[in-house]
Amino acid sequence: MTARDAFLSAPTLTENSVTHDHLNWLEDEAISILREVFGGFERPAILCSFGKDSLVVLHLAMKAAAPGKLPLPIVHVDTGHNFPEVISFREEFVKKHGVRLIVGHLDDSIAKGTIRLAHPLESRNPYQTITLLETIEANRFDALVGGARRDEEKARAKERVFSHRDSFSQWQPRAQRPELWNLYNTRITQGEHFRVFPISNWTELDVWNYIARENIELPSIYYTHQREVIERGGLLVPVTDITPPRAGETVVTRDVRFRTVGDISCTCPVASTAASADDVILETISATASERGATRMDDRANDAAMERRKKEGYF
Amino acid sequence: MSTAIFRGHARPLRFITCGSVDDGKSTLIGRLLYDSKALMVDQLESLGKARGAQSQSGKLDLSLVTDGLEAEREQGITIDVAYRYFATPKRKFIIADAPGHEQYTRNMVTGSSKSDVAVLLIDVVKLDFAQPTLTLLPQTKRHAALAGLLGLQHIVVAVNKMDAINFDAAKFERVVNAFGELAASLKLNAFTAIPMSALDGDGVVAHTVRTSWFQGPALLPHLESLEVSEARGGTTAHIAVQWVTRDESDDHLRWVTGDLAESTLAVGDAISVFPSGASAIVGAIRTGRGLIDSAKPGEAVAIRFDRQVDIARGDWIIAGNADAQVLTQKTQATIAWLDNAPLTVGRRYVVRHGSRWLPARISAISARLDLANGQWQDTVANETGNPFADVNANDLVRAEIEFAQALPLTAFAKSAALGAFVMVDPGTNATAAAGMIH
Numbered sequence: 044m045t046a047r048d049a050f051l052s053a054p055t056l057t058e059n060s061v062t063h064d065h066l067n068w069l070e071d072e073a074i075s076i077l078r079e080v081f082g083g084f085e086r087p088a089i090l091c092s093f094g095k096d097s098l099v100v101l102h103l104a105m106k107a108a109a110p111g112k113l114p115l116p117i118v119h120v121d122t123g124h125n126f127p128e129v130i131s132f133r134e135e136f137v138k139k140h141g142v143r144l145i146v147g148h149l150d151d152s153i154a155k156g157t158i159r160l161a162h163p164l165e166s167r168n169p170y171q172t173i174t175l176l177e178t179i180e181a182n183r184f185d186a187l188v189g190g191a192r193r194d195e196e197k198a199r200a201k202e203r204v205f206s207h208r209d210s211f212s213q214w215q216p217r218a219q220r221p222e223l224w225n226l227y228n229t230r231i232t233q234g235e236h237f238r239v240f241p242i243s244n245w246t247e248l249d250v251w252n253y254i255a256r257e258n259i260e261l262p263s264i265y266y267t268h269q270r271e272v273i274e275r276g277g278l279l280v281p282v283t284d285i286t287p288p289r290a291g292e293t294v295v296t297r298d299v300r301f302r303t304v305g306d307i308s309c310t311c312p313v314a315s316t317a318a319s320a321d322d323v324i325l326e327t328i329s330a331t332a333s334e335r336g337a338t339r340m341d342d343r344a345n346d347a348a349m350e351r352r353k354k355e356g357y358f
Numbered sequence: 359m360s361t362a363i364f365r366g367h368a369r370p371l372r373f374i375t376c377g378s379v380d381d382g383k384s385t386l387i388g389r390l391l392y393d394s395k396a397l398m399v400d401q402l403e404s405l406g407k408a409r410g411a412q413s414q415s416g417k418l419d420l421s422l423v424t425d426g427l428e429a430e431r432e433q434g435i436t437i438d439v440a441y442r443y444f445a446t447p448k449r450k451f452i453i454a455d456a457p458g459h460e461q462y463t464r465n466m467v468t469g470s471s472k473s474d475v476a477v478l479l480i481d482v483v484k485l486d487f488a489q490p491t492l493t494l495l496p497q498t499k500r501h502a503a504l505a506g507l508l509g510l511q512h513i514v515v516a517v518n519k520m521d522a523i524n525f526d527a528a529k530f531e532r533v534v535n536a537f538g539e540l541a542a543s544l545k546l547n548a549f550t551a552i553p554m555s556a557l558d559g560d561g562v563v564a565h566t567v568r569t570s571w572f573q574g575p576a577l578l579p580h581l582e583s584l585e586v587s588e589a590r591g592g593t594t595a596h597i598a599v600q601w602v603t604r605d606e607s608d609d610h611l612r613w614v615t616g617d618l619a620e621s622t623l624a625v626g627d628a629i630s631v632f633p634s635g636a637s638a639i640v641g642a643i644r645t646g647r648g649l650i651d652s653a654k655p656g657e658a659v660a661i662r663f664d665r666q667v668d669i670a671r672g673d674w675i676i677a678g679n680a681d682a683q684v685l686t687q688k689t690q691a692t693i694a695w696l697d698n699a700p701l702t703v704g705r706r707y708v709v710r711h712g713s714r715w716l717p718a719r720i721s722a723i724s725a726r727l728d729l730a731n732g733q734w735q736d737t738v739a740n741e742t743g744n745p746f747a748d749v750n751a752n753d754l755v756r757a758e759i760e761f762a763q764a765l766p767l768t769a770f771a772k773s774a775a776l777g778a779f780v781m782v783d784p785g786t787n788a789t790a791a792a793g794m795i796h
């Protein structure tokens with residue numbers, strides 16, 4: 044039996060046990076964590092890339108607040124190297140849901156001189172941290188909700204749900220506060236803040252199943268579309284102004300979808316004909332590469348890269 | 359596509375793995391992840407690149423799967439609780455991987471508080487079968503005692519490295535009997551012992567010819583079938599109030615949110631509020647799934663009452679009348695000390711109980727858990743004559759705790775929500791201790 048057959052033939056619950064359905068359990072856990080943020084902090088915000096994980100968090104946050112309004116703003120760190128589909132999705136989302144959006148522009152940090160690019164087309168991902176920290180300081184946020192999951196990276200397996208950051212926004216892997224039951228120790232002193240991860244316990248498959256169940260809208264690039272790409276080092280590199288073909292490379296048009304949204308200069312699609320969340324789930328089950336490995340050029344090099352960036356304040 | 363994939367499955371099972379260094383814990387977790395195909399190709403590749411990835415036998419070293427932080431990799435030990443995920447077609451699992459090193463009892467306490475089940479490893483190579491009565495190792499007694507104290511619903515004893523003793527059924531039986539005696543002395547819930555070789559895979563996902571003499575299930579099918587409950591045996595529904603929201607479309611009606619504990623709560627039920635003592639009737643309930651008539655324990659709910667009630671974060675909603683609220687200010691509790699700064703008797707700490715923060719102090723210590731044998735010992739005066747002298751990180755004590763205010767406390771065995779608290783050092787904000795009300 045293949046993995047796909049096994050999943051398709053999996054038993055389902057009976058009517059009266061539906062409360063503790065897998066996704067309901069994860070949903071309840073996330074809602075509870077979000078309400079800790081709503082009730083327990085003075086100046087919280089939700090960090091959102093408008094990628095699938097942060098959109099799931101936003102969906103959960105709206106449920107946690109219902110029937111009231113979302114009680115906190117959304118923060119987007121804009122690298123200036125965005126897929127246009129993501130920015131138009133962002134604008135639509137804000138209009139549709141009447142949420143408050145705060146954008147931190149990487150270009151502002153460049154103008155101020157707090158970010159100095161080595162060359163203009165360099166990947167901007169490593170610099171997001173600086174703009175993020177500037178946005179946190181300017182708004183005096185004391186809690187920042189994010190969509191990171193523990194299964195994404197080995198270095199994240201030990202991350203707390205409420206992750207304490209010192210006044211330099213640094214993560215201290217040796218001084219993490221133990222988390223007991225759901226009695227989170229959210230006490231901080233001036234200048235410190237928490238990063239909060241309501242979907243810590245979700246896997247990529249959970250996220251897609253939830254998107255399918257809840258009909259959560261995503262930027263169109265998450266589903267199959269035709270795109271000009273270059274095959275480079277086992278990756279499909281999208282052809283853009285920032286990532287033009289190199290001498291001798293051939294541009295081909297492929298059916299692709301993206302698995303994460305990020306800086307254009309370092310986010311690659313995968314070949315796919317998945318047109319819906321259910322299609323993506325089937326692909327995911329038989330996937331042979333985990334999310335970041337296949338699509339983020341900057342993570343490939345080093346297993347410990349994530350850990351280093353976390354220490355520096357990246358999510 | 360009509361079949362829901364991983365929609366409509368039973369809730370995930372959370373388990374903690376407890377073992378001492380070299381018992382094979384990392385190998386077991388690696389095997390579970392590996393065999394359940396959770397290891398994707400690129401993770402396998404980076405595993406191959408990692409230092410020393412090949413064991414002497416040339417086999418893939420499964421224990422490297424669970425390594426996390428750079429520093430740990432250098433030291434070759436796991437120093438913190440890490441969470442791992444894997445799924446089978448039947449269920450999703452969340453592993454709290456707690457380290458086996460002696461001084462890290464605190465991590466087992468932490469990991470257990472987020473677990474339903476404990477998988478306790480016993481390394482048969484470390485046991486002396488030549489002795490007429492088989493003695494289990496001190497760490498096994500410690501792990502069992504902690505699993506009992508933290509109220510885990512099931513204990514699975516993974517009798518590991520059976521390959522090293524030729525899958526000897528009689529020796530397995532001796533281990534089971536020794537553990538049975540320990541469990542009885544600790545008054546533990548029922549346990550299931552399973553013979554296995556984490557290294558070779560026998561007894562993990564399925565039994566093999568080498569373990570065919572064993573009548574019970576292999577580890578994974580056993581975990582897949584375990585029933586766990588969100589409630590602990592309490593009878594009164596209660597909610598620690600997390601946050602209050604307003605429905606702006608409906609006369610700014612207030613909705614009170616929190617997690618329902620221990621019992622169901624339905625529209626029409628009478629409740630009272632702690633500390634105000636106000637009473638009300640439940641007018642409407644909603645969860646992430648929408649409006650419902652009756653909520654079950656474990657659900658994150660928002661509730662509207664039939665009248666305006668003065669209520670805020672930190673309060674409790676308790677089913678029944680206010681007269682039925684039993685409030686206690688001073689009580690006995692088990693304290694697991696976690697902080698590197700030792701406990702100071704009489705010092706003012708801040709405590710979180712439910713969603714309420716308040717000052718509290720430990721007024722007396724009556725007993726200490728001997729981690730070598732899992733037995734409680736009355737504290738006796740030391741040389742300096744101070745019976746309260748040293749409660750350090752990883753110590754477990756029975757103590758009297760005095761809260762700044764009377765609270766609706768319940769024994770931890772009856773309610774994790776009303777029976778658990780954390781103590782925080784007001785100077786450093788470090789999480790100092792986990793407490794469980796008697």
Ligand SMILES: Nc1nc2c(ncn2[C@@H]2O[C@H](COP(=O)(O)OP(=O)(O)O)[C@@H](O)[C@H]2O)c(=O)[nH]1
Binds near residue numbers: 382384413518519521
């Ligand atoms: N013979 C045998 N050796 C094992 C078994 N499980 C683990 N080991 C070995 O025991 C040693 C310690 O294993 P490891 O998983 O690192 O232990 P941990 O410290 O508990 O995580 C390694 O050399 C493993 O190969 C087993 O079932 N049989």
